[in-house]
Amino acid sequence: MRQGAVASLVVMEQGLRIAGIARPDEVPFTWDGRLLRAPAGESLAAALISAGVRRLGEGPGAPRAAFCMMGSCQQCLVRVDGRLAPACLVPVRAGLDARPA
Numbered sequence: 001m002r003q004g005a006v007a008s009l010v011v012m013e014q015g016l017r018i019a020g021i022a023r024p025d026e027v028p029f030t031w032d033g034r035l036l037r038a039p040a041g042e043s044l045a046a047a048l049i050s051a052g053v054r055r056l057g058e059g060p061g062a063p064r065a066a067f068c069m070m071g072s073c074q075q076c077l078v079r080v081d082g083r084l085a086p087a088c089l090v091p092v093r094a095g096l097d098a099r100p101a
């Protein structure tokens with residue numbers, strides 16, 4: 001990846017959430033054992049994207065990532081507290097344990 005592309009990606013990731021909007025307090029949750037924080041109630045897929053996580057699991061021959069963000073494609077399937085769930089439909093809450101499926 002070119003240097004300029006890396007800088008653009010960093011700027012984009014820092015600016016993913018719209019500034020000036022009141023949000024619930026951030027709560028801690030884990031992704032694959034890594035401690036992260038996101039506003040309570042934000043979709044897990046959005047929280048992971050905001051944290052720089054793109055790869056949510058492995059599909060047949062290719063990695064899986066969030067795509068439709070509305071529960072239709074199932075590309076964001078992950079394990080949440082041990083159960084399979086589409087990350088785009090799971091609200092972040094304190095203590096949530098999410099892992100690649």
Ligand code: FES
Nearest residue numbers: 067069071074088
């Ligand atoms: S991104 Fe398509 S079901 Fe979650």
